[in-house]
Amino acid sequence: MDEQQTLDLGTVIILGTMGMIILAMGVVVFFFIYQRRMIAKQNELTMLELQHQKELMGAVIQTKELEQRRIALELHDDVGSTLTAIKFSVSSFTIGDKDKELLNNNLADAIQKVRRISNDLLPSILEELGLITAVKSLIKTLNDNKTVNYVFESFGEQIRHPKDVELACYRVLQELLNNILKYAHATEVRVEIVLSQSGLVVIVTDDGDGFVPEDHTNHERPSLGLKNIESRIQQIKGEITYEKRLPKGTKVLIDWKRHE
Amino acid sequence: MILLSIISLFTILLPSGMVFYQWKSTDIATRPIRLLLIITLILDSIIYYYFITGQNKNNMFLFHVFTFLEMILLILYFRSFFRQNWIRRMFFVLLLLFSVMVVLNIFYWESLDDFPSIPRTIECVVVMILSILFFINLFQQSTVSSLMRYNHFWLVSGLLLFFAGTFFMNIVGSLVINKNDLGFNVYDIHSFLNIFLNIIYTIALWMSSRRLISAQ
Numbered sequence: 071m072d073e074q075q076t077l078d079l080g081t082v083i084i085l086g087t088m089g090m091i092i093l094a095m096g097v098v099v100f101f102f103i104y105q106r107r108m109i110a111k112q113n114e115l116t117m118l119e120l121q122h123q124k125e126l127m128g129a130v131i132q133t134k135e136l137e138q139r140r141i142a143l144e145l146h147d148d149v150g151s152t153l154t155a156i157k158f159s160v161s162s163f164t165i166g167d168k169d170k171e172l173l174n175n176n177l178a179d180a181i182q183k184v185r186r187i188s189n190d191l192l193p194s195i196l197e198e199l200g201l202i203t204a205v206k207s208l209i210k211t212l213n214d215n216k217t218v219n220y221v222f223e224s225f226g227e228q229i230r231h232p233k234d235v236e237l238a239c240y241r242v243l244q245e246l247l248n249n250i251l252k253y254a255h256a257t258e259v260r261v262e263i264v265l266s267q268s269g270l271v272v273i274v275t276d277d278g279d280g281f282v283p284e285d286h287t288n289h290e291r292p293s294l295g296l297k298n299i300e301s302r303i304q305q306i307k308g309e310i311t312y313e314k315r316l317p318k319g320t321k322v323l324i325d326w327k328r329h330e
Numbered sequence: 331m332i333l334l335s336i337i338s339l340f341t342i343l344l345p346s347g348m349v350f351y352q353w354k355s356t357d358i359a360t361r362p363i364r365l366l367l368i369i370t371l372i373l374d375s376i377i378y379y380y381f382i383t384g385q386n387k388n389n390m391f392l393f394h395v396f397t398f399l400e401m402i403l404l405i406l407y408f409r410s411f412f413r414q415n416w417i418r419r420m421f422f423v424l425l426l427l428f429s430v431m432v433v434l435n436i437f438y439w440e441s442l443d444d445f446p447s448i449p450r451t452i453e454c455v456v457v458m459i460l461s462i463l464f465f466i467n468l469f470q471q472s473t474v475s476s477l478m479r480y481n482h483f484w485l486v487s488g489l490l491l492f493f494a495g496t497f498f499m500n501i502v503g504s505l506v507i508n509k510n511d512l513g514f515n516v517y518d519i520h521s522f523l524n525i526f527l528n529i530i531y532t533i534a535l536w537m538s539s540r541r542l543i544s545a546q
Contacts, residue, residue, distance in 0.1 A: 086498035094494035098487045101465040105477055
């Protein structure tokens, strides 16, 4: 009887120990699987949030473009026309020639300014004649400012890509050239555009201080301009790369491929 | 199976060797575990000395001392993962209660010559509960992206498996410690689990050093 009880005790110990080990292993495996699922879910949420932010940014850019278009058309068609009408009316006024000339000059100046603002807000040349002509015109305007020498070259076929792609490239180029003028201390800026059926490449090189966004992300928040550039390039599913040139300067490459 | 017990005793050399190798380690969280390993090495050396000199003296008092120190260090180890003040205070209360219980046990229930069944069983339950709380806390914070590369996940999993495995043995420890007619040696289960735990300690300490090196 006593021997039987001893054997039962041994069985209880073995079974109990095995049961407890299996239970403990179950707990470890459960938490392990649970954690993996939780991480996967978190990654999914982060991705969704990023996607949502991209969509929001895209919507903001689109709204901005629409608003700019509306203001540009108002300025061109309404304010511009009114000013031109006033200019013609002035010639019939009975005032001194000197005053008439002064008034005419001021009105011509105002008409010119309205046209420039309208053109900045909505580069009609871009819509009508395409990216190459619009950039040529932009470079010509910038070259009037003698502090920096701008050089422009285009290669490839004379074709048109979707309007949103051309507009995004033009806006990014505007932002890049503006940044170079403000911060790079460059003396020469080169803009090259290569057009082909499969896509387009825009290369901007300067001989300034040298800049890559990664140098600024650790201790500073990226500027609104850089965020804008990134968003516009993301919107058209393109790529943008920055690299420092030796001995000085920066090379920025925008690459867009046609997705059929 | 004397051989298995001796192997089990000697496996402490692996993690304690790692402790001495990383003597200047700045990993504060594993400090109680490092101290526990040094204490285990000292006590195992004394037990081995008793064994090779053939002294048949009762050395159960060492087990009482070890249980007390092990529980204190494990409570301090688990405490380091919790930030809330009230939980940290609860750990001190737990530590105090366990100390009082160990003293009362020696005086009233299990003397220094008996197997410390009650403190061992309580220790098992406490470590199992703390391990589960550690996992819950870990997931609430969700700061660890890969558990396999997190040394504390290995340590706590090893502790949970060891204390769950020795739970039944500790409950009936005082009844069967000297019985040879169970068909097996109860202490062999402990030896197996002890070898397993020492390997886990070694892996976790090795990972801890690699983590700190890569973080520098």
